[in-house]
Amino acid sequence: MAALVETRGAVxxxxxxxxKYGFVTDIEADSAPPGLNEETIAFISAKKGEPEWLFxxxxxxxxxxREMTEPNWAKLNIAPIDYQGATYYSAPKRQNAPKSLDEVxxxxxxxxxxxxxxxxxxxxxxxxxxxxxxxxxxVATTFKDKLAELGIVFCSFGEAVREHPELVRxxxxxxxxxxxxxxxxxxxxxxxxxxxxxxxxxxxxxMELSTYFRINAAKTxxxxxxxxxxxxxxxxxxxxxxxxxxxxxxxxxxxxxxxxAHEDAEIKYSTVQNWYPGDAEGRGGIYNFVTKRGAxxxxxxxxxxxxxxTGSAITWKYPSCVLEGDDSVGxxxxxxxxxxxxxxxxxxKMVHIGRNTRSTIISKGISAGRGxxxxxxxxxxxxxxxxxxxxxxxxxxxxxxxxGAHTVPYIEVRxxxxxxxxxxxxSKISEDQLFYCRQRGLGDEDALSLIVNGFCxxxxxxxxxxxxxEAQKLLAVSLEGSVG
Amino acid sequence: MMLEIVNLHARLADPRENRRExxxxxxxxxxxxxxxAIMGPNGSGKSTLASVLAGRDGYEVSGSVTYLxxxxxxxxxxxxxxxxxxxxxxxxxxxxxxxNMYFLRAALNAQRRSRGEPELDAxxxxxxxxxxxxxxxxxxxxxxxxxxxxxxGGEKKRNEIFQxxxxxxxLAILDETxxxxxxxxxxxVARGVNGLRAPDRAIVLITHYQxxxxxxxxDRVHVLQDGRIVQxxxxxxxxxxxxxxxxxxxxxx
Numbered sequence: 001m002a003a004l005v006e007t008r009g010a011v012x013x014x015x016x017x018x019x020k021y022g023f024v025t026d027i028e029a030d031s032a033p034p035g036l037n038e039e040t041i042a043f044i045s046a047k048k049g050e051p052e053w054l055f056x057x058x059x060x061x062x063x064x065x066r067e068m069t070e071p072n073w074a075k076l077n078i079a080p081i082d083y084q085g086a087t088y089y090s091a092p093k094r095q096n097a098p099k100s101l102d103e104v105x106x107x108x109x110x111x112x113x114x115x116x117x118x119x120x121x122x123x124x125x126x127x128x129x130x131x132x133x134x135x136x137x138x139v140a141t142t143f144k145d146k147l148a149e150l151g152i153v154f155c156s157f158g159e160a161v162r163e164h165p166e167l168v169r170x171x172x173x174x175x176x177x178x179x180x181x182x183x184x185x186x187x188x189x190x191x192x193x194x195x196x197x198x199x200x201x202x203x204x205x206x207m208e209l210s211t212y213f214r215i216n217a218a219k220t221x222x223x224x225x226x227x228x229x230x231x232x233x234x235x236x237x238x239x240x241x242x243x244x245x246x247x248x249x250x251x252x253x254x255x256x257x258x259x260x261a262h263e264d265a266e267i268k269y270s271t272v273q274n275w276y277p278g279d280a281e282g283r284g285g286i287y288n289f290v291t292k293r294g295a296x297x298x299x300x301x302x303x304x305x306x307x308x309x310t311g312s313a314i315t316w317k318y319p320s321c322v323l324e325g326d327d328s329v330g331x332x333x334x335x336x337x338x339x340x341x342x343x344x345x346x347x348x349k350m351v352h353i354g355r356n357t358r359s360t361i362i363s364k365g366i367s368a369g370r371g372x373x374x375x376x377x378x379x380x381x382x383x384x385x386x387x388x389x390x391x392x393x394x395x396x397x398x399x400x401x402x403x404g405a406h407t408v409p410y411i412e413v414r415x416x417x418x419x420x421x422x423x424x425x426x427s428k429i430s431e432d433q434l435f436y437c438r439q440r441g442l443g444d445e446d447a448l449s450l451i452v453n454g455f456c457x458x459x460x461x462x463x464x465x466x467x468x469x470e471a472q473k474l475l476a477v478s479l480e481g482s483v484g
Numbered sequence: 485m486m487l488e489i490v491n492l493h494a495r496l497a498d499p500r501e502n503r504r505e506x507x508x509x510x511x512x513x514x515x516x517x518x519x520x521a522i523m524g525p526n527g528s529g530k531s532t533l534a535s536v537l538a539g540r541d542g543y544e545v546s547g548s549v550t551y552l553x554x555x556x557x558x559x560x561x562x563x564x565x566x567x568x569x570x571x572x573x574x575x576x577x578x579x580x581x582x583x584n585m586y587f588l589r590a591a592l593n594a595q596r597r598s599r600g601e602p603e604l605d606a607x608x609x610x611x612x613x614x615x616x617x618x619x620x621x622x623x624x625x626x627x628x629x630x631x632x633x634x635x636x637g638g639e640k641k642r643n644e645i646f647q648x649x650x651x652x653x654x655l656a657i658l659d660e661t662x663x664x665x666x667x668x669x670x671x672x673v674a675r676g677v678n679g680l681r682a683p684d685r686a687i688v689l690i691t692h693y694q695x696x697x698x699x700x701x702x703d704r705v706h707v708l709q710d711g712r713i714v715q716x717x718x719x720x721x722x723x724x725x726x727x728x729x730x731x732x733x734x735x736x737x
Contacts, residue, residue, distance in 0.1 A: 436577035439538050440591035440647065441565040450590060454581030454630065
């Protein structure tokens with residue numbers, strides 16, 4: 001331990017030396033050596049200038065992780081991952097950034113076009129090293145001032161650790177403990193950065209958080225950490241991700257998101273995930289192992305997860321709600337698409353602890369090409385959860401005859417007054433439907449997109465308006481070439 | 485001629501299916517403004533003829549079909565639709581989650597775009613819709629329901645004619661639009677179709693029974709049997725068929 005603290009001290013002083021050149025210089029700094037050990041943790045923590053308690057917190061996670069093994073219960077075929085061969089701290093590099101859109105892969109540009117991404121955003125998304133990014137930062141600052149007037153804290157995780165350590169310390173790991181699961185433990189040990197938001201009592205956040213920040217948020221790295229707290233009676237809608245395809249040199253992504261809703265508070269969390277899925281054979285795609293969980297701590301609190309998952313080679317993700325408060329409400333709305341060689345094992349957990357707690361699960365899985373799509377969901381009703389209710393609807397749509405859809409519901413009820421309903425359907429996009437649309441004048445792709453959007457409607461309508469329109473286009477683009 | 489069919493043959497393309505010929509050399513000419521009825525017993529090839537004209541995949545087709553001077557068989561299904569060929573389906577297809585109004589507007593605008601016409605905005609579209617709903621005695625609630633989902637048999641058929649009224653095709657093929665309709669629904673459908681008769685529009689009615697022709701008077705009647713047109717005549721042929729049945733006709737050919 002003594003040697004470790006020494007290393008840490010040395011690294012810290014080096015990092016601080018670099019810091020006098022400002023933030024930009026700091027992120028240009030080099031990477032940690034490959035491999036994961038306590039010194040790597042010390043390096044990361046020092047780089048980020050973290051307080052001792054957080055360093056200890058990371059170490060505890062690392063030590064738990066070391067004792068754990070990768071989960072293998074998901075219906076996923078994953079090539080072995082070399083955790084000791086990976087780099088756990090790597091500053092973004094700018095040397096290779098394209099200088100203008102002319103240098104960007106035309107295929108990528110064509111997709112931006114189809115998605116209707118504004119021109120200015122396209123440059124930033126494609127990683128063009130221009131001032132566009134600064135534009136969005138200044139927009140961000142304007143909104144931040146407005147939020148600050150209401151007492152809302154919305155900043156990067158790192159900034160929250162510096163500016164609001166008491167809040168971070170009070171809530172971090174209280175929903176997803178460090179030793180929760182293999183990937184959450186890994187994230188807790190080495191998380192890079194992420195977002196933090198705190199909405200004070202009685203405040204209704206006047207804008208969708210992160211709409212104006214999405215470009216910057218997209219660069220937060222492979223081990224993202226998000227913590228959102230809605231205090232008593234507060235409301236917030238949070239958007240994560242982006243419809244534009246995102247590439248990343250790191251194949252392994254393991255994020256953790258924790259939500260806390262106090263009495264009468266409501267959190268709506270919407271995600272559009274479009275990480276690089278790999279080529280047609282699935283090579284090079286992102287592995288996305290995410291732990292997302294919300295705690296409805298107070299009575300009558302509400303948390304809803306809405307996700308549109310179209311990217312990644314492998315998706316392992318179960319946004320969940322722990323319904324502790326009486327009369328609290330959880331919801332999960334999901335669209336997951338797998339095309340080509342993509343695999344998704346996704347679903348939710350609804351844990352009913354308080355009385356009269358209610359949950360709704362609507363899952364729409366779409367499989368095309370050789371995609372494999374699994375819904376895995378747990379509804380658990382604890383003995384004290386008098387009057388708990390759950391409604392689950394799981395629909396799968398198959399396009400072509402080489403893909404697969406699987407539904408794995410787990411239901412555990414320990415209170416006789418609970419009411420749990422589960423409905424599931426699997427259907428194939430029919431030639432009849434496509435022909436009907438085409439006979440009315442719609443082209444192949446428009447016909448497919450119309451049918452698929454109809455299938456997903458119950459989920460898409462839960463997304464904020466602007467996001468929903470983009471998500472609809474994204475569904476169409478994701479399924480391009482899967483018929484005809 | 486609006487539609488000129490010469491020696492049309494068709495069979496299923498899938499080698500796993502029964503590959504016998506379904507259409508065995510059909511010749512048929514339909515002029516603008518005309519209403520032709522194609523009658524015949526079950527399995528005579530009526531619906532296959534409708535599918536082949538509309539461009540459904542899965543058939544191996546030979547012969548020629550000229551539509552307004554163009555080679556219809558060389559066009560994709562959606563191109564045919566955009567060029568004014570409309571098929572009222574015998575079994576209209578359900579599309580869950582897509583509202584009827586949205587579907588129809590997407591279809592209409594796709595067709596307008598292909599003709600280089602401006603798209604209709606929501607207001608213009610709604611005005612056009614209201615006028616035509618009245619013609620078929622359909623309620624506005626139908627527009628907000630998912631395409632054909634939970635529609636009664638009669639509603640589905642009336643919805644087909646409503647779509648035809650909105651899309652204003654040049655050649656409309658109605659495949660057994662009368663089947664499964666009670667007499668009131670039949671009258672409404674017939675009123676709709678009659679309202680759409682026009683000098684620049686041809687209508688091909690495919691039907692098993694003569695009763696539809698009591699309400700929609702055809703210019704020509706053709707009898708399709710075992711993949712061939714075995715007899716053609718004026719409307720009196722339909723009445724004769726009703727009296728004598730299809731059984732006696734094969735010999736007359």
